[in-house]
Amino acid sequence: MQNAEALNIDHFERPKKNYLNNGTTLKSWLLTKDHKRIAIMYLITVSLFFMTGGIYAATIRLELLTPASDLLNTNTYNKVFTAHGILMIFFFLIPAIPAVLGNFFLPIMIGAKDLALPRINLLSLYIYWLAGGFAIWALLQGGVDTGWTFYVPYSTTFSNTYVLAVGLAVFINGFSSILTGLNFIVTVHTMRAPGMTWFRLPLFVWSHYAVSLVMVLGTPVIAITVLLLALERFAHIGIFDPAIGGDPILFQHMFWFYSHPAVYIMILPGMGVVSELIPNFARKKIFGYEFVAFSSIAIAVFGFLVWGHHLFVSGQSIYAGMVFSFLTMVVAVPSAIKMFNWTATLYKGSISYETPMLYGLGFMGLFFIGGMTGLILGALGLDVHLTDTYFVVAHFHYVMVGGQVIAYLGGLHYWWPKMTGKMYSEFWGRISAMLVFVGFNLTFFPQFILGFMGMPRRYAAYPPEFQVLNIFSTAGASVLGIGLVMPVLYLGHSLLYGRNAGDNPWMLPGLEWRTSSPPPTENFETTPIVTWEAYDFGEDSGLDFEEARRRELAPVI
Amino acid sequence: MANHATSYSDKFVYHEPGLQHQFEDMKQQEESVSIGMWMFLVQEIMFFGGLFTVYLVFRFRFPMAFSMGSNHLNVIMGFTNTLVLIVSSLTMALTVYFAQRNKRNWQIGMIVLTMLFGLTFLYIKYLEYHEKYVDGLVPVAGWNRKVKLPGTELSAPLPFETGAVAASEQGGEEEKPYNNPRGEFQWREGSKLVSDALAEEKANPNKKVLTEYERAGYLDPTTGLVDEYRFQEKIRSFFWIYFALTGLHALHMIIGLGLMTWLLWQAFKGTFNSEYYSPVEMSGLYWHFVDIVWIFLFPLLYLLGRHLLAGG
Numbered sequence A: 001m002q003n004a005e006a007l008n009i010d011h012f013e014r015p016k017k018n019y020l021n022n023g024t025t026l027k028s029w030l031l032t033k034d035h036k037r038i039a040i041m042y043l044i045t046v047s048l049f050f051m052t053g054g055i056y057a058a059t060i061r062l063e064l065l066t067p068a069s070d071l072l073n074t075n076t077y078n079k080v081f082t083a084h085g086i087l088m089i090f091f092f093l094i095p096a097i098p099a100v101l102g103n104f105f106l107p108i109m110i111g112a113k114d115l116a117l118p119r120i121n122l123l124s125l126y127i128y129w130l131a132g133g134f135a136i137w138a139l140l141q142g143g144v145d146t147g148w149t150f151y152v153p154y155s156t157t158f159s160n161t162y163v164l165a166v167g168l169a170v171f172i173n174g175f176s177s178i179l180t181g182l183n184f185i186v187t188v189h190t191m192r193a194p195g196m197t198w199f200r201l202p203l204f205v206w207s208h209y210a211v212s213l214v215m216v217l218g219t220p221v222i223a224i225t226v227l228l229l230a231l232e233r234f235a236h237i238g239i240f241d242p243a244i245g246g247d248p249i250l251f252q253h254m255f256w257f258y259s260h261p262a263v264y265i266m267i268l269p270g271m272g273v274v275s276e277l278i279p280n281f282a283r284k285k286i287f288g289y290e291f292v293a294f295s296s297i298a299i300a301v302f303g304f305l306v307w308g309h310h311l312f313v314s315g316q317s318i319y320a321g322m323v324f325s326f327l328t329m330v331v332a333v334p335s336a337i338k339m340f341n342w343t344a345t346l347y348k349g350s351i352s353y354e355t356p357m358l359y360g361l362g363f364m365g366l367f368f369i370g371g372m373t374g375l376i377l378g379a380l381g382l383d384v385h386l387t388d389t390y391f392v393v394a395h396f397h398y399v400m401v402g403g404q405v406i407a408y409l410g411g412l413h414y415w416w417p418k419m420t421g422k423m424y425s426e427f428w429g430r431i432s433a434m435l436v437f438v439g440f441n442l443t444f445f446p447q448f449i450l451g452f453m454g455m456p457r458r459y460a461a462y463p464p465e466f467q468v469l470n471i472f473s474t475a476g477a478s479v480l481g482i483g484l485v486m487p488v489l490y491l492g493h494s495l496l497y498g499r500n501a502g503d504n505p506w507m508l509p510g511l512e513w514r515t516s517s518p519p520p521t522e523n524f525e526t527t528p529i530v531t532w533e534a535y536d537f538g539e540d541s542g543l544d545f546e547e548a549r550r551r552e553l554a555p556v557i
Numbered sequence B: 001m002a003n004h005a006t007s008y009s010d011k012f013v014y015h016e017p018g019l020q021h022q023f024e025d026m027k028q029q030e031e032s033v034s035i036g037m038w039m040f041l042v043q044e045i046m047f048f049g050g051l052f053t054v055y056l057v058f059r060f061r062f063p064m065a066f067s068m069g070s071n072h073l074n075v076i077m078g079f080t081n082t083l084v085l086i087v088s089s090l091t092m093a094l095t096v097y098f099a100q101r102n103k104r105n106w107q108i109g110m111i112v113l114t115m116l117f118g119l120t121f122l123y124i125k126y127l128e129y130h131e132k133y134v135d136g137l138v139p140v141a142g143w144n145r146k147v148k149l150p151g152t153e154l155s156a157p158l159p160f161e162t163g164a165v166a167a168s169e170q171g172g173e174e175e176k177p178y179n180n181p182r183g184e185f186q187w188r189e190g191s192k193l194v195s196d197a198l199a200e201e202k203a204n205p206n207k208k209v210l211t212e213y214e215r216a217g218y219l220d221p222t223t224g225l226v227d228e229y230r231f232q233e234k235i236r237s238f239f240w241i242y243f244a245l246t247g248l249h250a251l252h253m254i255i256g257l258g259l260m261t262w263l264l265w266q267a268f269k270g271t272f273n274s275e276y277y278s279p280v281e282m283s284g285l286y287w288h289f290v291d292i293v294w295i296f297l298f299p300l301l302y303l304l305g306r307h308l309l310a311g312g
Helices: A026-030 A035-063 A074-109 A118-141 A154-158 A163-190 A203-235 A248-265 A268-281 A289-305 A318-346 A355-378 A380-386 A390-420 A426-453 A464-497 A545-553 B026-061 B063-071 B075-100 B104-134 B163-170 B189-203 B212-218 B228-269 B278-303
Strands: none
Touching: A035 A074, A035 A118, A035 A390, A035 A464, A074 A118, A074 A163, A074 A203, A074 A248, A074 A268, A074 A390, A118 A163, A154 A163, A154 A203, A163 A203, A163 B026, A203 A248, A203 A268, A203 A289, A203 B026, A203 B228, A248 A268, A248 A289, A248 A390, A248 B026, A268 A289, A268 A318, A268 A355, A268 A390, A289 A318, A318 A355, A318 A380, A355 A380, A355 A390, A355 A426, A390 A426, A390 A464, A426 A464, B026 B063, B026 B212, B026 B228, B026 B278, B063 B189, B063 B212, B063 B228, B063 B278, B075 B104, B075 B278, B104 B228, B189 B212, B189 B228, B212 B228, B228 B278
16 A cells, blocks of 8 residues: 555555454454554553552542541551552553554564564563562552562561562563563564665664663563562572671662663653654654664663662762762753754644644653753752652653653554544543643642652651642642543544544554554555655655645545 | 455465464574574573672672682582583584484484483582582571581570571470571681681781671671671572572573473474574573573682682
């Protein structure tokens, strides 16, 4: 379908079999090797974890409505914020974009029939389910109260909760993301269609390549760290626990050696999505393609060198602190390159404000604030004041929720017509995007102020003078919650009653828009041959955008 | 698209045996599988790397306790195991060689040899573990063989957790089997090394023999002399890391043997030939990787710092 037909908005003549109706038994889903079906199963599971984590978040915000610890007692509060962190980070943020959108679209965007290792892909889903089941079981047993960071010696010696079980769940889950990353790397190397050179890859693919590197290199380190922690708790041998000859700072080093790069696992795929949304909805080639592509790789590389900024007040050498502070500033450079290039792409573009683009622009605004406050926290002296305050909480929520979740929602709306063949209600989509943006800012911006005033994180009670801002925050959380529930409703509605989307509803040149919606099991009727650069809206793309635009504007007869 | 009379499934596509549906040809498949395996090994390096880091950090902090621990490992057995694994790498490489040349019987023979060497390794490892178990060197409460309580008052009151239990179980009776609840070591001469170092420091006030960590880790803060209990705790750390590292390595050997069993079955059926041998090659990569890990483990655990205790 590499012809003008690809731009016909009403074109939805599709082969009888697509990936959704090619087999309807439960077995055909559970034993599938099709990356698209695996992605759909990931989508459902990830959404369930997001909802569970969201319920915990709502509980936290309700508790913080009043200064006293009245809704939850302090022990329960510890368990609730730990559960919120563990579910959201390990079971939602890390797999969300790579395992759902990446799994679905990475092979299609490079013109492959499937990921290179489909059985490994299915295995990673099962490992994820196993780990998730384990985590849920442990939470139902009574949960864990260490915080998602499992800091020793609290986690090894003092905590009376299910540290071992949750630690093992995190350990198992790590292998799921290792295998996904491994699969992406192999796929990008070997499965590109003829003509799909490295510098014609969509930037979504570049960012997934970078994030896969981080997954493969970083995750094993937390796996061994958590394993040692579990064994230490089980057999009482001093590696990390100072009371029996261990070194707690070593734990923090090893934990953050993974978990700081994990922060980039939680933002790079989001940047990949936004790098798709911005040029496509500005109808313009991305500004500085190579810079955006290599800035992803640079973030992945520098991301491994900054873990020490989590240890500024933990007793790390002051000279190490200075180096890590400097490197933290350095890692802001590639992120800034992306921001500048997106902005330059928007310049003189013909921008349209459909739902995905609203999310894309929202990402730019929120990530800007999240990134800049990251610099404030990376400054060695200032951080001493801000460590473990709500400033930190606000900062990483701006990056993770304002970054990854917003980008995930944007990507989901952007590709929904391709994934399901159905179009959702644009009106409700825009309303929900607006609510999410406003609700998010109302929730987390007050927390910057609270943190700067000195309100510490992880306490169920706080002095009454902080109450006004906390009420703002909780009110914002309710708006955010409504904004996040709405997509479930109108996207679900679209599955049943939505109009057929057509193969290329946004009129874009990317490879995924040149196959039918939903795509057939083998993705393309014939292996595509790529002759155009990424985001090419000109004649080289083989698509006549002028004609399509005229056809769209012509009155329906 | 408009013309999809011949969709993919209808078309007759020649499929080479062993070619999976997502690939165009064998070359693409082999390349993919090979990159995948290498990435997996990179992941493994990082996995072991974390543990190696832990070992090196503690080794640099407490060289004396760690060489004391090293010295209680059986170098002869470790060396034999190194030889066994190197030879098994040779037979593994020959397996790939014979698979590429369509020599099924030779291939089977080499797989069997590789497995035998692998089993020999595990058997020697078992002997070593057993020796540690008998000597009471397993650093985990209650995991050592029960031994008669020696005449000396072996364990000082334990400062935390199992202290009460341990004291009541011993009760001072000599004949009662002592179940060694915290893996107390059965030798006493260990801290002499530190006393000698302290004496040397006293003789030459400018010379620093002990590291700062060792000073804090071994010495009793009030008396400034060696605290046997604290010293043994560091040796326990050594054995803990030793068991973690070699145990993880042995686990990889067992997985490798599982792979070999599968290979043997496939080779027996004649699956592999000069056209299709990548499973053999990939299992080979894995096997060599596990060998290389041992090549690093042997000097780090068995050989490093033995000179500190020459004759000990």
